[in-house]
Amino acid sequence: MKIYINGKLRRRQDAKISVFDHGLLYGDGVFEGIRAYNGRLFMLEEHIERLFRSARAIVLKIPQSRQALRRAVIATCKANRIVNGYVRPLVTRGVGTLGLNPYTCRQPQVIIIADKIQLYSEFLYERGLKVVTVGTLRNHNESLSPCIKSLNYLNNIMAKIEALNAGAEEAVMLNAQGNVAEASGDNIFIFKGQQLLTPPVSAGALEGITRNLVLDLARQRGYATAEANLTRYDLYTADEMFLTGTAAEIISVVNMDGRVIGSGRPGRRTRDLMASFHALAQSSGTPIE
C-alpha cells in the first residue's frame, strides 16, 4: 500500500507524521471520504469542494490548488490499483508547539489513504439496521458547526459508543432543541405518506453528499421531498427510514429504540432509491487514469 504525504507516495510502514502535528494533538484538521466504483471516483468534485469549505471554516489553508489535490487523489488511487475502494484525503494543521495556538503550525500536512471499506455486512443491507437515540447531543452549530468535516469526531464517537453498548448498529443524535440531527456518521431520511423527509442542515447535520444526491434521485423518481425539523415521534411513525453516507451508501433502518419502524423490513421506496443510487454509482465519476 502506498500513502500520499505532501507530494510523495510512501510505503505504509514509512508513512509517518510528527507527534507534534496538531491533527494528532488536537484533532485540528479536516478530511473527506470518497468512494471509487468501477475505476471511477464518485462525486469527486463535491468532496474536493467540501474539503476546501471545511478548511476555510477552520482557517486552514490547504497548501495545494483544487486541481493539484484532485490529481493527487487520482494518483494515489492509481498507485494502489484501486478499482472499487474508499479514499481518505486529510489535511492537518501541521507541526506546532504543545500549546493550542494554531498559528505556531507553519506547514499543513496533506495525506491521502486509498483502501477498501465495508461499513456494514451484506446481511444488514438486506435486514436493515437497529438504531437507538443516544444521550450525546450533536454539537451545537455555534459550538462546532456539524457542517465542518473536521478530524475532531469525538462528538460522533461518543454517540457511536452509546449505540454499540446498547446493542444497536447506529445512533440517532438529537440537537439541543430535541430535534433529530443525524446518525453518528450518516444522514437520516424517512418516508412519511407521500413525502421523503430529512432534517435541514441547520438542525445539526453534515451536508452529506449522498444526502444531496438522494434528494435529487428521489425527485427524479417522482417522490416529493422536503427538509423538515423532525422529532423522534416522526421517526417512530415513519413508513420507511434509512441512512445515507459515502461509506454506508443507503441502508434501511427497521428498528429504533426497540420499536419496529414501518413494516420492520427495508421498504419498497428505500429499495427503489438504493437501486437508482447503485446504477448511478456504477456508471459515473472521474476516471482513475
Ligand code: PMP
Ligand atoms: N454525517 C456525518 C457525521 C458524517 O461523518 C458523514 C460522512 N460519513 C455523513 C453524515 C454523510 O455524508 P456523505 O454522504 O457526504 O458521506
